[in-house]
Amino acid sequence: MLRTILTAGLFVSAGAFLAAAVTADDISARAKKLHFSCIVVDTHDDTTQRFLDGRFDIGERSSSGSIDVPRMKEGGLGAISFSIWIPSKVTGPEAVNRAMAQIDAVREQVRKHPKDMVLATTAAEIREARKQGKIAALMGVEGGHMINSNLGVLRSYAALGVRYMTLTHSGNDEWADSSTDKAVHNGLTDFGKEVVREMNRLGVIVDISHVSDKTFYDALETSKAPLFASHSSCRAICDAPRNMTDQMMKDLAAKGGVVQINYHVGFLSQEFRDAEKANPEINKAISAEVTKRCGENEGCQLMEGDRITREYVEQGKLPRVDFSKIIEHIDHAVKVAGVEHVGLGSDFDGANMPYGMEDATKLPKITEALLKKGYSEGEVKKILGENTLHIMTEVERVSRELNGGK
Numbered sequence: 001m002l003r004t005i006l007t008a009g010l011f012v013s014a015g016a017f018l019a020a021a022v023t024a025d026d027i028s029a030r031a032k033k034l035h036f037s038c039i040v041v042d043t044h045d046d047t048t049q050r051f052l053d054g055r056f057d058i059g060e061r062s063s064s065g066s067i068d069v070p071r072m073k074e075g076g077l078g079a080i081s082f083s084i085w086i087p088s089k090v091t092g093p094e095a096v097n098r099a100m101a102q103i104d105a106v107r108e109q110v111r112k113h114p115k116d117m118v119l120a121t122t123a124a125e126i127r128e129a130r131k132q133g134k135i136a137a138l139m140g141v142e143g144g145h146m147i148n149s150n151l152g153v154l155r156s157y158a159a160l161g162v163r164y165m166t167l168t169h170s171g172n173d174e175w176a177d178s179s180t181d182k183a184v185h186n187g188l189t190d191f192g193k194e195v196v197r198e199m200n201r202l203g204v205i206v207d208i209s210h211v212s213d214k215t216f217y218d219a220l221e222t223s224k225a226p227l228f229a230s231h232s233s234c235r236a237i238c239d240a241p242r243n244m245t246d247q248m249m250k251d252l253a254a255k256g257g258v259v260q261i262n263y264h265v266g267f268l269s270q271e272f273r274d275a276e277k278a279n280p281e282i283n284k285a286i287s288a289e290v291t292k293r294c295g296e297n298e299g300c301q302l303m304e305g306d307r308i309t310r311e312y313v314e315q316g317k318l319p320r321v322d323f324s325k326i327i328e329h330i331d332h333a334v335k336v337a338g339v340e341h342v343g344l345g346s347d348f349d350g351a352n353m354p355y356g357m358e359d360a361t362k363l364p365k366i367t368e369a370l371l372k373k374g375y376s377e378g379e380v381k382k383i384l385g386e387n388t389l390h391i392m393t394e395v396e397r398v399s400r401e402l403n404g405g406k
């Protein structure tokens, strides 16, 4: 009982603090009105890892991490795709078992909060959720290793509501090369192309975040439906191998795709990346501290990794990255790919967030910043969510066609 009372006290004070922080951000009335009239869609979020330990309840405001129902409502987040993720090194039946446990964990969180959330699998269902005043919850599988080279597993995930799959995570899988591993398949294997075709038929979006440039081009050539990058940023600004080059963004856009900008400081800021590279001991020390605090608990690791990185920034050992860097990437991607081809894929609860974008309550600042930069209200609306709803509709249309319908 004591524990419950203490926890309740913590929530109240965290809530009061956040409300004050949002007021201090001073969002203009016009930006607020526009933001809360739009369907804001985030295509990549790692909160799923927190669901697994059984203590986290998405319905209650948490003093850690970035995502829960109260903060999503406060920040006007209308739809969120929860990532089903396990490390690339976990393969075979264990990968399938763990992915299934995560799909179940997402579905259970949604089931327990029927007033606030609803599982959505189509653009129309997201719009319907909005009408009902609920947050639409979606799912994406982050890494093709989780199908264990079995199209039946892919079909089962789709049947349970998964609507995108990232072809690889940070390591190669059995049929596709990753951008952060040594190439062994020269892109997609023949089976990898079969996976892409089956995803098209199922209406599961082909996600090219994390994949090697060659895998991206193979997928682009193979796919009958537009593709997206669920959480990638611009390589021209920050030279991370899993960010997209200008040419890749142009080619993605030419086939109707969308690049969803990732908020992770190591993908946003060249200065941050250079500082990490210049002093590899820092990352080693952060990893060691994470292991000390969390052991094998992956949810804890993601959360503490962000917290400890901040501690290094506060100590002046790593550069401070401001949220305006997100706007710089959005603006660059719009200039290169066009305003119809850019969206949001935060990586909340799975990465290191910049200052000013600590959690979902800060999202209206993106709207405010884009308006200040001269974007029209219609353009902002597209970036916040309409572009994603559009690509979903297209992928659904291609799926119907491939299944013989219209």
Ligand SMILES: [Zn+2]
Pocket: 142, 210, 231
């Ligand atoms: Zn990722």
